[in-house]
Structure formats: structure tokens, C-alpha cells
Amino acid sequence: xxxxxxxxxxxxxxxxxxxxxxxxxxxxxxxxxxxxxxxxxxxxxxxxxxxxxxxxxxxxxxxxxxxxxxxxxxxxxxxxxxxxxxxxxxxxxxxxxxxxxxxxxxxxxxxxxxxxxxxxxxxxxxxxxxxxxxxxxxxxxxxxxxxxxxxxxxxxxxxxxxxxxxxxxxxxxxxxxxxxxxxxxxxxxxxxxxxxxxxxxxxxxxxxxxxxxxxxxxxxxxxxxxxxxxxxxxxxxxxxxxxxxxxxxxxxxxxxxxxxxxxxxxxxxxxxxxxxxxxxxxxxxxxxxxxxxxxxxxxxxxxxxxxxxxxxxxxxxxxxxxxxxxxxxxxxxxxxx
Amino acid sequence: xxxxxxxxxxxxxxxxxxxxxxxxxxxxxxxxxxxxxxxxxxxxxxxxxxxxxxxxxxxxxxxxxxxxxxxxxxxxxxxxxxxxxxxxxxxxxxxxxxxxxxxxxxxxxxxxxxxxxxxxxxxxxxxxxxxxxxxxxxxxxxxxxxxxxxxxxxxxxxxxxxxxxxxxxxxxxxxxxxxxxxxxxxxxxxxxxxxxxxxxxxxxxxxxxxxxxxxxxxxxxxxxxxxxxxxxxxxxxxxxxxxxxxxxxxxxxxxxx
Numbered sequence: 077x078x079x080x081x082x083x084x085x086x087x088x089x090x091x092x093x094x095x096x097x098x099x100x101x102x103x104x105x106x107x108x109x110x111x112x113x114x115x116x117x118x119x120x121x122x123x124x125x126x127x128x129x130x131x132x133x134x135x136x137x138x139x140x141x142x143x144x145x146x147x148x149x150x151x152x153x154x155x156x157x158x159x160x161x162x163x164x165x166x167x168x169x170x171x172x173x174x175x176x177x178x179x180x181x182x183x184x185x186x187x188x189x190x191x192x193x194x195x196x197x198x199x200x201x202x203x204x205x206x207x208x209x210x211x212x213x214x215x216x217x218x219x220x221x222x223x224x225x226x227x228x229x230x231x232x233x234x235x236x237x238x239x240x241x242x243x244x245x246x247x248x249x250x251x252x253x254x255x256x257x258x259x260x261x262x263x264x265x266x267x268x269x270x271x272x273x274x275x276x277x278x279x280x281x282x283x284x285x286x287x288x289x290x291x292x293x294x295x296x297x298x299x300x301x302x303x304x305x306x307x308x309x310x311x312x313x314x315x316x317x318x319x320x321x322x323x324x325x326x327x328x329x330x331x332x333x334x335x336x337x338x339x340x341x342x343x344x345x346x347x348x349x350x351x352x353x354x355x356x357x358x359x360x361x362x363x364x365x366x367x368x369x370x371x372x373x374x375x376x377x378x379x380x381x382x383x384x385x386x387x388x389x390x391x392x393x394x395x396x397x398x399x400x401x402x403x404x405x406x407x408x409x410x411x412x413x
Numbered sequence: 414x415x416x417x418x419x420x421x422x423x424x425x426x427x428x429x430x431x432x433x434x435x436x437x438x439x440x441x442x443x444x445x446x447x448x449x450x451x452x453x454x455x456x457x458x459x460x461x462x463x464x465x466x467x468x469x470x471x472x473x474x475x476x477x478x479x480x481x482x483x484x485x486x487x488x489x490x491x492x493x494x495x496x497x498x499x500x501x502x503x504x505x506x507x508x509x510x511x512x513x514x515x516x517x518x519x520x521x522x523x524x525x526x527x528x529x530x531x532x533x534x535x536x537x538x539x540x541x542x543x544x545x546x547x548x549x550x551x552x553x554x555x556x557x558x559x560x561x562x563x564x565x566x567x568x569x570x571x572x573x574x575x576x577x578x579x580x581x582x583x584x585x586x587x588x589x590x591x592x593x594x595x596x597x598x599x600x601x602x603x604x605x606x607x608x609x610x611x612x613x614x615x616x617x618x619x620x621x622x623x624x625x626x627x628x629x630x631x632x633x634x635x636x637x638x639x640x641x642x643x644x645x646x647x648x649x650x651x652x653x654x655x656x657x658x659x660x661x662x663x664x665x666x667x668x669x670x
Contacts, residue, residue, distance in 0.1 A: 204589065258528060258575065265527030265534070266520055266541065273514050276503035283497070285489030285518025294524055393509040393542060394558040400546075 104249055116241045118357055123248040124310060125349035129333040130255040130342065131302030136331065137340035138268060139295035140275030141191070142199040145206025146303055147326035151213065151385040152179050153304025154311035154321070155384050157245065158225040159218055161312070162402060168238075168312055173209040179304030180264035184369050185294040191289060203324065224318025228311055252346075253301060259342045263297070264391065271295055272340070278362055332370060338384020347386060416585060416617050416652075417440040417462070421471035424457050431457040431570075433472070433641040439634070441584075444611055444618040446632035447645040450662060454641040455621040456498070459589055462619070463495045464488040475585065489518045490530040492584035494639025498569045498593060507560035508573050544580050552576035552606060568599035575606060579614065586610060588620035592627045600624070604631050629653065637661070 108116055132146045156175040160166040190201045203260070213219040218225075229241040238244060262268045270291050273281035282288050311317045329352065337348025355373075361368035415438035424432040439445040448473065449455050458464040461473050466487040473480045474589045478487055481642050496517075505562050520541060525556050526534035549555045552572050557565065562573060571591065578586055591607065592600050604627060610616045628635060635652045637645040639661040652658055 093558065132602070138656075155489060262524070262527050266522050266537065267524055267527045269510060269513060270517060271504065271519075272510075273503050276506060277501050279465075280497065280501040280503065281514070282485045283495050283501075284488065284514045284577070285486045286514075287486045335521065390507045390561065391509070392559050393507070393513065394544070395542065395546070 092200050095387070096394070108245055116245050120241070120245050120313075120327055120354060122247055122350050122353040123245070123252050124306065125254055125333060125353060126160055126252050126346050127248070127309075128305040128330045129302060129337065129345040129349050130252070130259050132298050132330045132334050133180065133259065133299075133340065134262065134295055134346050135299035136339075137345075138263065138271040138336050139292055139299075140339075141292060141296065141298075142329075143202045143299070144324065144331065145202040145204075145209075145327050146204035146299075146330045147322050148180060149179060149300045149303030150307035150310065151209055151317070151319075151322045151413040152182055152300070152305030154317040155213060155219055155225070155307075156304070157308040158228050158311045158317050160227050160339075163218065168229075168308075172200045172308055174309040175304050176301050179314045183300035184293065187293045188268050191292040191296060203327075204326060206324070208323060210319050213319040213322065216396070220318070222319060224316060224320070225311075226318075228314035228315050228317075230312060232314065235355075238312060239315070245311065250311075251306070256346075258302070263340075263342070267291070267294070267305070275340075282314075329370075332374055335374065336384060338386040338388070341384060341386045341388075341397040344386030348384070351385075367405055415439060416476060416618065417445075418456070418470075418474040418477075419462075420474065422458065422461060422468050422473060424454075424461060424466060426468045431641055432461075432638075435638065435641070435643050436471075436586075437636045437646060439585075439617060439619055441617055442611065442615060443605070443633050444631055445454065445618070445634045445636065446628045447619070447629055447636050447638065448623075452640075453638045455590065457641075458585060458638070460623055462488075462515060462587055463493065486518070489581070491586065492580045492582075493643065494518075494581045494583040494585070496574045496578055496589055496591060498589040499568070500574050502570055502573055503651045504561075504563040504576075506562060507558065508541070508554060508560050508562055508565070508576075509545055511551070511562050511573055512576045512580050513550055515539050515548060515577045516541045516550040516582070518581055527615040537621045544582070546579035548610060551579060551609075553602075554596065556634065562659045566594070567594055568602075571595065572606070575603075575610075579610060579616075583616055585617045588622075590622055590624075592622060592624040600627060607631060632641040 092408050107119055111119065126149065128146065131149070132143065133141045135141050156178045157168065157171040160171040160174060161168060184206050190198060193201060214222050227376045230237050232238065233243060233247070238247065270281065270286045273284065273286055274288055274291060278288060333348040334345065335345030336351065337346070355369070356366060359369055370392050417439040419435055419437050422432055422435045425429065435458060447455050447458060457466060461468050462480065464480060465484055468481050471599055473494060475491055478491070488653060490656050505515065522534045522536050522537050526537070545554070549558060552575055554569065554572050554576055557569065561613070562570065565573065575591075588607070591603060595603060607618060608631065611618050620632070635647065635649055636643060637652055637655070645655045645658045647655070
């Protein structure tokens with residue numbers, strides 16, 4: 077009896093939310109059954125941008141750091157995987173930990189001296205760093221110089237080649253789900269809240285004991301690792317990677333999705349990436365002038381809905397009556413360490 | 414031993430001496446006020462206690478430990494919490510989330526805790542929420558948990574800021590002009606709350622304030638500074654009748670008008 081009422085309260089409050097998630101999930105999983113190759117390709121592209129937006133969101137949305145060079149983080153992961161597979165003959169999965177490590181180390185090296193800078197200055201540093209990555213990749217032999225690395229072998233997963241379109245689609249879908257999970261877990265934690273305190277008011281956050289440089293660096297590293305991982309999968313999906321990917325335009329697209337979707341909001345990233353890709357397909361025949369359309373869109377968003385298209389709603393941390401008891405029981409043994 | 418010792422503190426900004434050889438102490442469990450005319454250096458002294466400024470000469474000690482080499486977050490970790498002159502809440506977050514920032518300095522789960530959500534993380538998360546709830550209850554804002562901070566009237570925002578400070582379970586609370594911008598009724602309530610922080614929670618309170626009513630009612634010891642130097646120190650009655658203090662505030666009688 078007691079359980080059924082609480083269950084009903086639970087469903088009543090959240091049922092619309094869960095129905096929504098379920099519908100989207102069923103649609104996403106069954107898509108390859110009825111879509112043609114073109115649609116699967118477009119959907120894959122949307123998934124790829126979701127990954128990038130979710131990673132960039134940790135840096136830009138959660139921590140409020142202005143990053144204009146996110147594509148370079150993708151490149152670090154992509155090159156790590158490409159070089160290890162092509163030059164050293166590694167297995168794709170074995171390259172992933174290295175890709176994570178490389179992304180993290182480079183993010184630390186760049187972040188430690190520069191994250192003290194505020195706003196615009198940091199934007200210029202990240203932009204400059206992205207150019208450095210591009211130019212270094214262009215001029216090194218190990219990265220295949222200007223033409224990049226091609227002929228990266230497609231790994232085989234459960235007997236299916238990764239190059240099969242629906243396989244690519246599913247692998248990226250799983251990645252997106254993992255990234256969503258990571259984003260949500262980070263957000264609803266002491267760590268995530270500290271980032272948000274910092275973004276809202278850096279001095280007040282500092283006064284409450286937030287180690288601002290450390291938390292900024294952590295957010296920067298996490299965002300970079302997510303970008304690097306997306307890059308690793310991108311490299312084997314494409315079978316090649318070249319410095320021409322690392323452009324300001326590419327970084328600007330990712331930032332556009334984050335701002336369009338609503339900084340810091342996970343579902344906003346998914347919606348933003350989907351919108352971005354769909355609009356790109358719709359306006360494909362107008363060629364380069366679609367950039368103009370995105371520009372106008374961004375200006376309109378900034379004027380009329382600076383918080384992004386996804387609705388703004390704060391999670392409630394107030395406990396239910398039942399939970400209230402549990403909370404006090406659980407904390408009884410907790411010291412103030 | 415005194416909880417706070419300000420020991421021959423001098424702070425200079427370029428050629429300007431904001432604080433000149435200032436010394437005083439605060440006992441554990443007391444309410445001490447620092448007052449002085451505009452520009453006397455109150456806020457500068459305050460910022461030295463919170464690590465936002467560094468002393469040029471002299472030292473500031475908490476429980477015998479020098480605060481000068483510490484960063485603000487390290488000072489907070491010692492159990493010193495501050496509020497701001499013009500309320501600094503996390504404006505677009507809920508009241509509960511604001512107050513939950515209090516226990517930040519006494520908890521430690523970070524990225525891996527957040528990702529793996531193990532028992533230690535769950536326990537700490539429960540502790541943070543429980544502490545926040547208790548503080549909100551204590552400050553009389555228990556039913557405002559889900560309100561957005563910036564939507565509240567100013568008087569309540571002050572309360573939220575205080576609740577946030579209480580949630581850090583501090584030993585010392587530094588209040589920067591807590592009565593600024595409040596009406597008389599709100600001021601009364603706030604004074605009662607500050608007194609309860611000391612009486613019921615045992616928090617030592619140190620405040621700087623302009624409002625004389627508040628100071629005389631609340632503080633047990635008053636330190637008066639003018640142009641960066643201490644000119645008087647004592648109980649409210651002693652300070653009130655001190656001729657040097659009266660002169661600093663009102664000007665001397667034989668000064669040409």
C-alpha cells in the first residue's frame with residue numbers, strides 16, 4: 077500500500093519525462109531498420125556532433141570557460157589512435173586508453189598556465205593552441221603532414237566490420253549514451269555543483285572553499301578527454317584523419333551547438349546537435365551561404381533566448397518525507413572530515 | 414588563547430597605506446565588531462582575514478596558524494567563512510543549491526566519486542543535503558528551498574547567504590556589513606539570527622558594520638579604526654564615550670566649519 081502510493085507519486089511526477097526518453101530511445105535504436113543509407117549517415121553525423129557538444133559542454137557549459145579550439149581536442153585523440161594503429165599496428169581498442177591519457181596530459185599542459193585567465197583571454201589562448209596543433213600536425217612526418225593519415229584499418233566488432241553503416245551508427249549511439257550518463261553524473265554531484273558555483277560567481281565560490289584553479293583544470297581535462305575519445309572513434313570511422321579537420325570553423329560549430337542547445341543542459345546538447353545537422357542537410361543546396369543562416373540563427377538566439385532553446389529548469393534537491401528520514405540516518409555516522 | 418590574532422598588520426597598495434600597524438584579538442565564542450568611518454580600511458582588514466588580500470607586513474593568525482600564505486579556499490577549509498557586503502549568491506541557482514555550497518569545504522568527493530557513485534559518494538551527498546536542510550531550517554528559510562535565489566527579496570537573500578555560511582559548520586564567521594540595505598524589522602531578525610549562531614552553534618562572529626544600532630546591540634567588543642590605524646578598542650559603552658572615536662566620526666569641535 078505504502079509502496080504503491082509512492083510509486084504513483086514517482087510516476088506522476090516523472091512519467092512524461094520517462095515516456096519522452098523511452099520514445100527517443102526506441103526511435104534511435106530502431107532507426108536503421110527503416111532508414112536508408114543516407115539517413116543513417118546523417119544520423120551518424122548528428123551523433124558525432126552530440127559527442128562533441130557533450131564534451132565541449134563540460135568546459136563551456138559546466139565550468140563557463142570560453143573554449144574556441146575544441147576541434148584540436150578531437151584531433152589529439154584522432155591522431156593518437158591513427159598513429160598507433162597505422163605506424164605501430166596496434167589494435168583499435170588498445171589505443172583508447174592511450175588516447176585518453178594523451179588528451180588528459182595535453183589538457184593539463186595547456187590548462188595549468190592558462191586557466192587563470194578570465195573570459196576573452198582564455199578564448200584567445202584556446203584558439204591559438206588549436207592553430208598550433210594544426211600547424212604541428214601539418215609539418216610532422218609522424219602525422220602524415222598535410223595529407224594526414226589514411227588507410228586506418230576498420231576494427232571488427234562481434235564479427236561485424238566497423239565500416240558497416242549501421243554498426244557505426246550503433247557504436248556512436250552507445251558512445252552518446254555513455255557521454256550522457258557521464259554528463260548527468262558529473263552535474264548532479266559536489267564536483268558539478270562546484271563548477272556551477274564558479275560559473276555563477278567566482279569570488280563567492282572561492283569564499284565557499286572551492287579550489288577554483290583545480291576545478292577549472294579538472295573540467296578542462298574531462299572535456300578534452302571526451303573530445304579525444306570522440307576523435308579516436310571518428311578516425312577509425314573515416315579511415316583517415318588530416319589537419320584540414322582542425323579549423324576554427326569546426327570549433328565554432330561545436331560552440332554554436334552548445335550555445336544553441338543551452339549551456340550546461342545535457343538534453344539541450346542532443347537537440348542542438350540534431351537541429352544543427354538537420355538544418356545543414358536542408359540547406360545543403362545553398363552551399364556556403366548556409367553559414368550565413370547559422371550566423372543569423374546564432375544572433376537571434378543570443379537576443380531572444382540567451383539561455384538556449386532547451387527550457388531552463390532547476391533540479392529540486394528537497395527531499396520527500398520518506399527520504400528525509402533516510403538522509404538523517406545516513407549522515408549520523410558521517411564525521412566532518 | 415585568542416582565536417583570531419591580528420598582529421601589527423600593515424597593508425599598502427603602491428604608495429597608499431590602507432592599514433597601518435593594526436593589532437587586536439578576538440576570543441573564541443565572542444562577537445567582535447570592527448568599525449570606522451568610510452575608507453578607514455575595514456574591508457581591507459577583512460580581506461586579509463579571508464585571504465583575498467595579503468599583508469604587506471605583520472601577520473594574521475587563526476588558532477595560532479598564520480593565514481598569510483594560504484589561499485582563500487584553504488582558509489575556508491580551516492573553518493573560516495565569510496559573507497559579502499553586497500550579497501553574493503549564486504543568483505540563478507535554487508536556494509537549496511546555494512546552501513549546499515556551504516558543506517563544500519568539509520567534504521571531498523570529486524570526479525571519480527561523481528562518476529562511480531559509490532557508497533562514500535552517496536553518504537557524502539546525503540550529508541551535504543542534510544546539512545543544507547538543517548541550516549535552512551535554522552535560518553528560517555526551510556520552505557524556500559526550490560526558489561531561485563535572485564527572485565527573493567533582499568532581506569531573504571541575506572538570510573540565504575547566512576544559511577550558506579552556517580552550512581559550512583565554521584568556527585569563525587566573518588560578516589561584511591550584514592545590515593546593509595535592510596529595513597529595521599529585517600535588521601532585528603538578522604541580529605537575532607547572528608546571536609543564535611553564536612549561542613546555539615558556538616560560532617565566533619566577527620563583523621564590520623556601519624549601522625551603530627546593530628553594533629551597540631550585538632557586539633561585545635568593538636575595535637575602531639580610522640585612516641588604517643586603531644584608535645580605540647573596548648566594550649560598546651567604552652567606545653561610545655571615547656572622545657577620540659567621537660572626533661573621528663563627527664570631527665572635533667574646534668575645527669572650522
